[in-house]
Amino acid sequence: MDALLITDGECEFCQRSAVKLARIVPSGWVNLPSTSLTETFGLSVEQLARSVWLVEFTDDGFETLSGAKAIGKVLRMRGGFWSWVGWHAFIPPASWICAGLYRYVANNRKFFAWLMKPSKSL
DSSP, X not given: OOEEEEEOTTOHHHHHHHHHHHHHSOSSEEEEEOSOOHHHHTXXXXXXXXXXXXXXXXXXXXXXXXXXXXXXXXXXXHOHHHHXXXXXXXXXXXXXXXXXXXXXXXXTHHHHHHHHSOOOOO
């Protein structure tokens, strides 16, 4: 494991999204559903509730990224097409659009969780 993706453990949309992300990028990171790791990685409860966080372990300790950049960095771990997609979260002006879209989705998680619910068979 090279990185932890800390997601809101009480957010249905967040957990479904992490499962889908794991299908795209199956190695190099682990999803950690939590909102209580404030002391471990120096994050506040508010930060953990507002955005997903990626904690990358380095020789000197760890580095953190949040929101669109956290998702983009995980996508870059995959390589190829997905790496190209992930780079958009880091390079302006695409990064501004990614950050805005991330914030819109994060602020409307309940609606997007409803959209992602599996359809029931009749």
